[in-house]
Amino acid sequence: MSDEDFQEPEVLLPLDAWHRAHGARMVPFAGYSMPIQYEGIIAEHLWTRESAGLFDVSHMGQLLVSGEGADAALEALLPGDIKGLREGRMRYSLLLSDEGGILDDLMVTRRADDFYLVVNGATKIDDIAHIHEHLPEELTLNHMDEQALLALQGPKAVDALARLVPGVEALSFMTAGAFAIAGVPAWISRSGYTGEDGFEISIPAEAAEQVATLLADQPEVKPIGLGARDSLRLEAGLPLYGHDLDPETTPISADLGFAISKRRREEGGFPGAQRILAERAAGSAFKRVGLIIEGRQPVREGAVVQPDGKITSGGFSPSLQKPIAMAYVPAVSAVPGSTIAIEQRGKIFTGTVTPMPFLPHRYHRQGSSK
Structure with a gap:
């Protein structure tokens, strides 16, 4: 933050x-x-x-989109497979600009008669305006x-x-x-x-x-x-909008390509599809990576990755007892095990690129025992 x-x-x-x-x-x-x-x-x-x-x-935005064809309308705004989402199932997705930049990340759930969306609190007013502008008139958008x-x-x-x-x-x-x-x-x-x-x-x-x-x-x-x-x-290696994600960031550079389903990759038809799919094929210039920082002092958002890049989140990990961070680095430096130099307030720190999450996720997936 x-x-x-x-x-x-x-x-x-x-x-x-x-x-x-x-x-x-x-x-x-x-x-x-x-x-x-x-x-x-x-x-x-x-x-x-x-x-x-x-x-x-409770600061998060809770929205309902309802009406016939709501799934198709949401697919015109989001890169996920909304039509294939079954009732009671939810999906992580991205609200994208026409240039392929990330306007927000969100969760969308199909309910019996509508779609329930949870968007970020700091962006919810802009999100509501953007979604309302792009939804067909026959659909209803409610802010809960x-x-x-x-x-x-x-x-x-x-x-x-x-x-x-x-x-x-x-x-x-x-x-x-x-x-x-x-x-x-x-x-x-x-x-x-x-x-x-x-x-x-x-x-x-x-x-x-x-x-x-x-x-x-x-x-x-x-x-x-x-x-x-x-x-x-x-x-958990989870990006925070306004820090690790912003309108200048694409899903590919943010390492969120999983949010673009196979069918949508093949069909396109979502904002910024041409740029995003080209980046997916050729690679992006920068990538979001995890870093383990040498020493005990954390690096913070805004610290400069040398010769090019930036820290977007950083802090001391209470679970791992060491400083960790997220950063955007040139793609050539994004290989796990690579070391990078970081400048913060005139001091140089060393970070080692490491796979995320830093700590394994412990979600209760279908078929597990509890």
């Missing part, structure tokens, strides 16, 4: 008073007042890796601004949630469905952005305190702030 994220708060989250009552230190972030930590970033990070952490991600969104993440998340929502354990990674928590209607997906097993829970904003309290009362669960959310996703 950079200083640009921390702006004057414009909106209080539905759980604002709840966070403060639980000892959160609040900071302005992307137009919201949000908890950055409760008992400490490292402790919260390690608790999530070992047990279950509760995150408030009356909904809160919670993320329960960690290896014991399923134990805690199944106690309150019997049957939710049947979900596997990237599937979702309608449930209820103590009578509160909830749309729950088995997904998240920490690299751990876990769930995202969409509920009416007026029930957010009730549901958050029920979850936090479970012995496996503690509330977790923005700081640990950032260090967790970095260890």
Whole structure:
């Protein structure tokens, strides 16, 4: 996260008073007042890796696209196979400019009568305007601004949630469905952005305190702030929009080519397809890579990769006990094991290119045992 994220708060989250009552230190972030930590970033990070952490991600944009032909209309905006998405299945995708740059990354889920999208909080207003402009008039786009969104993440998340929502354990990674928590209607997906097993829970904003309290009362669960959310996703090798992804970045240079399905690669028909498919065939000039940094001091976003490139995320890994980073480097330097020089505040650091994720993902995939 950079200083640009921390702006004057414009909106209080539905759980604002709840966070403060639980000892959160609040900071302005992307137009919201949000908890950055409760008992400490490292402790919260390690608790999530070992047990279950509760995150408030209600600043994210929750959208519904409905109407006949919604899948085809979304395929005109996204490079994924939306038509082939079965009910209750979700997919990571990218909102692209006509030049092939990434306007946002998002999740899309097919429900019985509509498509449910979750977009980034800092870009949701622009996303809504862009999607609305490009959707056919007969389709409806709804911003679910009356909904809160919670993320329960960690290896014991399923134990805690199944106690309150019997049957939710049947979900596997990237599937979702309608449930209820103590009578509160909830749309729950088995997904998240920490690299751990876990769930995202969409509920009416007026029930957010009730549901958050029920979850936090479970012995496996503690509330977790923005700081640990950032260090967790970095260890998981997951890019953060506005830092590792932006309109100048293409899916190929960002190492997100998997988001372009085989059929879409063959058919094209999505924004920037000509450039993106040409890059896929010939390779991009720069690639997003993971780096292990020598020593104990982390390099941060904005540090310069020499002779060309940049650090986009960096920090100290609580799990690995060493500094890690993401960077864009020339393709010739993107080979695992390559060493690169990084300049930060007049000091030179050495980074070794390493495959991501830095820590193995532990998602609950279909057919696994719990």
